[in-house]
Amino acid sequence: MRRLCSAVLMALFVLSGCGEGGSHNSHLLLITLDTQRADFLGSYGHPETVSPHLDSLAQRSLFFEKAYATAPFTGPSHASILTSQHQSTHGVIYNGHRARNLTIGESSVTLAEHLNQSGFNTMAVVSGGPLDARFGFGRGFEGFNLVPQMGYLDSGGDPAQVTRRAGNWLLDWKHTGKQERFFLWVHYFVPHLPFLNRPDVRDSLGIEFDQTVDEESAATLPVAQVRQAYRAEVFEMDRFIGQLVARLEQLELADDTIIAVVGDHGEYLQEHGWTNHHGLFDEVLHVPMFIHWRDLRASERRPGTVSTIDLAPTLLDLLEVASLATAEGKSQRREAAPAPVFAEWRDFRLLNQEAPRPGEFQVMVRAGETKLIRDMLFPEASQCFDLSTDPAEARNLFGPNDPLTAELGALLDDHIKNSLPHGLAGIDDIQIDSKSLEMLRSLGYVH
Ligand SMILES: [Zn+2]
Incomplete structure (x- = not known):
């Protein structure tokens, strides 16, 4: 009886299309x-x-x-x-x-x-x-x-x-x-x-x-x-x-x-x-x-x-093709556990080897409705938002003692150090002093 119920449920599941198909x-x-x-x-x-x-x-x-x-x-x-x-x-x-x-x-x-x-x-x-x-x-x-x-x-x-x-x-x-x-x-x-x-x-x-x-x-x-x-x-x-x-x-x-x-x-x-x-x-x-x-x-x-x-x-x-061995993403065919997502931005201006300005090299983590945009070269220009109350990203919460900044910063550090096989690309494009470069290296952002 129990097996029959399972079979009926599975048939209904397939018919409704939930999570199946392809x-x-x-x-x-x-x-x-x-x-x-x-x-x-x-x-x-x-x-x-x-x-x-x-x-x-x-x-x-x-x-x-x-x-x-x-x-x-x-x-x-x-x-x-x-x-x-x-x-x-x-x-x-x-x-x-x-x-x-x-x-x-x-x-x-x-x-x-x-x-x-x-x-x-x-x-x-x-x-x-x-x-x-x-x-x-x-x-x-x-x-x-x-x-x-x-x-x-x-x-x-x-x-x-x-x-x-x-x-x-x-x-x-x-x-x-x-x-x-x-x-x-x-x-x-x-x-x-x-x-x-x-x-x-x-x-x-x-x-x-x-x-x-x-x-x-x-x-x-x-x-x-x-x-x-x-x-x-x-x-x-x-x-x-x-x-x-x-x-x-x-x-x-x-x-x-x-x-x-x-x-x-x-x-x-x-x-x-x-x-x-x-x-x-x-x-x-x-x-x-x-x-x-x-x-x-x-x-x-x-x-x-x-x-x-x-x-x-x-x-x-x-x-129904074998997965991609080099993929960093995951199949979302079935509902997956929530996971943070990441993005990177570098301005073309960095290629001109002029002195960089804030906002030209950033990395982002978003976890649920919270978000950190870290400025890699000018950390004090980083930004942190709670989109559940501030969807327009107008109120910057970033600060050395802000708990959300710390929480998201740890996720970003982990991503850069452990998920990117070569660290962050593009450092070579930037006219950056040796002290700053050493700092980025010591933090594990550049391999
Ligand atoms: Zn485009």
């Missing part, structure tokens, strides 16, 4: 959203129309309410998503097209390499210079397609081309009658500055503002206009994602494809007096992350803090 024969579509704040998607609570297609996917997803990027930059963050490692481990600590031509380290294994070795056909369509194959992002992909920039500084490739090329690859894959599974990575750059004036998009959303917003005007225009311009960009990207998913459906691949959606970092829309993305406040680190598949009957929401380095292990678990 398959040994599913394909994988990974969609990375550049510059996408979590709070500017409907599924994360945005009150206006902004992301109907992504929201539709999110309705039947393993849905992470509090996912944190490892970096506020495209190259470093994507390298973490693909390797399941922190920046100091995979080595891409700046965007390679602007600095040092950094590539993903030889000892790191990417999701594409791992899946390709496991028999998947692999293809990438990306739309930003920081993700060029020469920085290691092409590793493991049989095909790699970088859609060229549209001509604006720091702009990405045309999202229509990205969608078309990804769709055409799916069509070819289907028509060749391949028996393998596929892994397709598609990267959209649309909500990155500049926020283009697309009259049809803004009209459809009822936005009466007709300027393109660039980095300069993002800081000076009324904040309501900047937010609406950003919203229109997200809506535009969402439209193309809708087209890509429709293509999967037309080709009758949707039922057999796991669709993972993740943001690489967010964007300041004048919070803290800032624009663009840098530093380690929540506006640039809290990103959307969810995994959709058809077997799931309803959204399975996970309220706990997770990192984007947890995505690859979770996907491998769902795909």
Whole structure:
């Protein structure tokens, strides 16, 4: 009787989709959203129309309410998503097209390499210079397609081309009658500055503002206009994602494809007096992350803090492929015990070998609703927040006698000394006096 009850319960559990799903024969579509704040998607609570297609996917997803990027930059963050490692481990600590031509380290294994070795056909369509194959992002992909920039500084490739090329690859894959599974990575750059004036998009959303917003005007225009311009960009990207998913459906691949959606970092829309993305406040680190598949009957929401380095292990678990030996993240397929998450930030200015300034080299730990941003070169400029009472990160609690500072500091020390095989990367970039370097060494931050 007891065994029968267990069997019935297990059947109900599987039918409801709770904690189960995925398959040994599913394909994988990974969609990375550049510059996408979590709070500017409907599924994360945005009150206006902004992301109907992504929201539709999110309705039947393993849905992470509090996912944190490892970096506020495209190259470093994507390298973490693909390797399941922190920046100091995979080595891409700046965007390679602007600095040092950094590539993903030889000892790191990417999701594409791992899946390709496991028999998947692999293809990438990306739309930003920081993700060029020469920085290691092409590793493991049989095909790699970088859609060229549209001509604006720091702009990405045309999202229509990205969608078309990804769709055409799916069509070819289907028509060749391949028996393998596929892994397709598609990267959209649309909500990155500049926020283009697309009259049809803004009209459809009822936005009466007709300027393109660039980095300069993002800081000076009324904040309501900047937010609406950003919203229109997200809506535009969402439209193309809708087209890509429709293509999967037309080709009758949707039922057999796991669709993972993740943001690489967010964007300041004048919070803290800032624009663009840098530093380690929540506006640039809290990103959307969810995994959709058809077997799931309803959204399975996970309220706990997770990192984007947890995505690859979770996907491998769902795909029923062996885990990635070099991963620093953990599968979140089933609810895991709460664990702290970490991020790193280095300003490009450090490469100029000028005297460093506060805020240019920081590391972050977040544990539950508490957070420490440690300034590695100017410790007195560190910041500590209790987000349960201060979600805007406006009241800095940092202090030598503050118990929260001490508690989070111990977690950060442990992470840097024991979890990062090479310590913190990037010290060589900094014009730093020998005494300070010795101090960082003695603390175990540099190996
Ligand atoms: Zn980015």
